[in-house]
Amino acid sequence: MIKWIETTGRSEEDAISAALFQLGLDRDDVSVEVIERAKSGFLGFGSNPAKVRVSYEVEDGSPKPMMEDLLEEISVRQEKPRQVEKKPQPREERVLSAAPVQEKEEEQPAAPVEEETILSAKPGWKSQQPRRDRRNEGKRRPAPGQLQEGDEVLISSREHKPLRTETPAVPVSEDDEKAQKIATFLTGLMEHLNVQAAPEIFVTEEGNYKVRLQGQDLGAIIGRRGETLDAIQQLTNYAINHGQSKRVRIHVDAEGYRSKREEALQRLAVKVAGKVVKYRKNMTLEPMNAYERHVIHTALQDYPNVTTYSTGVEPNRRTVVAYAPGQK
Structure with a gap:
C-alpha cells in the first residue's frame, strides 16, 4: 500500500526533514516530490515556504509508523470510516485500494491504468492519482497500455535497440x-x-576513447547525479572533435x-x-x-x-513505465 504526506518548511530540505520526523523513516525509504519551491521574496515580502510530498510504501496489515498513527488520531473526526465488506473484492478493486483513502471519492471502474511518478532512483515511489471527471465516464476508455489523445511524443521500448556492447578497451x-x-x-x-586527478586513457576497436579519472x-x-561529470564529458568531446572531419x-x-x-x-527499472x-x-x-x-x-x-x-522536453524528459497486459 502506498501512502504519502505533505509538509512545508523554509527550504525543501527542511520540509523533507519534517516529513521524515513525522513518519519516523529514513531518506532512502521514501520518494520526494517538490510541489512548491521556497521563495525568499524581497525584503521579507512575497516569501513562500517550500512544500513537498513524501511517499512511502507499507505492507498491508503491517504496523504503521508511530507518528502517522498520531496524525490519523488527530484527523479521524474529519474523515469518514471506511466500510469493511465481508464479501471478498474482485482483484481489480483490491488493486485500487492501494491508493490513499482521501483521494477515493467515488466508485471507480475495474482495472484502470493510472499514472504514478517516481522521482528518485532510490527505493520508494510516489502515488499521484488524478481526480476522475464524471464528464468523461461515458466515453470509451482506451485499453491498458494504449496511447490516449493528447499524449506527447512516445517512444516504445521495442523501438530501442539493445545497448551496443563495445569490445574491451586497451x-x-x-x-x-x-x-x-x-x-x-x-x-x-x-x-x-x-582537482588532483590524472586521466588514464583507453581505446576500443571502434576507435572510441574511454577515460578514467584517477585521484x-x-x-x-x-x-x-553525475551532472558535473556529464558537463566535463561534453566539453572534452567538443574540444577534441571541434574542426575535425572525423x-x-x-x-x-x-x-x-x-x-x-x-x-x-537497471535495478530501478526491474523494481518499478x-x-x-x-x-x-x-x-x-x-x-x-x-x-x-x-x-x-x-x-x-x-x-x-x-x-x-519517453515523454516531455529536455532537460525534463522522462521515461514512463506503462502497464501493457499481454505484452511480451
Missing part, C-alpha cells in the same frame, strides 16, 4: 596523437578546477560512477516494472538524459506485461 599507444590531446585537455581542466575525493567532479566518441568516468549508475538504473504489474498503474521516472533513458528502455524491453516510452 591502453593507448604513446604515439596516439588523439589520446595525447585528450590527456592535455583534461589535465589542464583538472588543474583549473583545483582522491573526486565527488566534486562527479556532481549531483569525430570520435570520448567516454569520461570517475571512480567507476557511470557503471555503478547504470547498474542502479514489478510495481507496475502488481498495481496495474503507469509509473513515471525522474528526468534523465538520453543515455540513462536508453538504459531503462533496454532493461525492460523483454519484461512481460510492460512497455516503456
Whole structure:
C-alpha cells in the first residue's frame, strides 16, 4: 500500500526533514516530490515556504509508523470510516485500494491504468492519482497500455535497440596523437578546477576513447547525479572533435560512477516494472538524459506485461513505465 504526506518548511530540505520526523523513516525509504519551491521574496515580502510530498510504501496489515498513527488520531473526526465488506473484492478493486483513502471519492471502474511518478532512483515511489471527471465516464476508455489523445511524443521500448556492447578497451599507444590531446585537455581542466586527478586513457576497436579519472575525493567532479561529470564529458568531446572531419566518441568516468549508475538504473527499472504489474498503474521516472533513458528502455524491453516510452522536453524528459497486459 502506498501512502504519502505533505509538509512545508523554509527550504525543501527542511520540509523533507519534517516529513521524515513525522513518519519516523529514513531518506532512502521514501520518494520526494517538490510541489512548491521556497521563495525568499524581497525584503521579507512575497516569501513562500517550500512544500513537498513524501511517499512511502507499507505492507498491508503491517504496523504503521508511530507518528502517522498520531496524525490519523488527530484527523479521524474529519474523515469518514471506511466500510469493511465481508464479501471478498474482485482483484481489480483490491488493486485500487492501494491508493490513499482521501483521494477515493467515488466508485471507480475495474482495472484502470493510472499514472504514478517516481522521482528518485532510490527505493520508494510516489502515488499521484488524478481526480476522475464524471464528464468523461461515458466515453470509451482506451485499453491498458494504449496511447490516449493528447499524449506527447512516445517512444516504445521495442523501438530501442539493445545497448551496443563495445569490445574491451586497451591502453593507448604513446604515439596516439588523439589520446595525447585528450590527456592535455583534461589535465589542464583538472588543474583549473583545483582537482588532483590524472586521466588514464583507453581505446576500443571502434576507435572510441574511454577515460578514467584517477585521484582522491573526486565527488566534486562527479556532481549531483553525475551532472558535473556529464558537463566535463561534453566539453572534452567538443574540444577534441571541434574542426575535425572525423569525430570520435570520448567516454569520461570517475571512480567507476557511470557503471555503478547504470547498474542502479537497471535495478530501478526491474523494481518499478514489478510495481507496475502488481498495481496495474503507469509509473513515471525522474528526468534523465538520453543515455540513462536508453538504459531503462533496454532493461525492460523483454519484461512481460510492460512497455516503456519517453515523454516531455529536455532537460525534463522522462521515461514512463506503462502497464501493457499481454505484452511480451
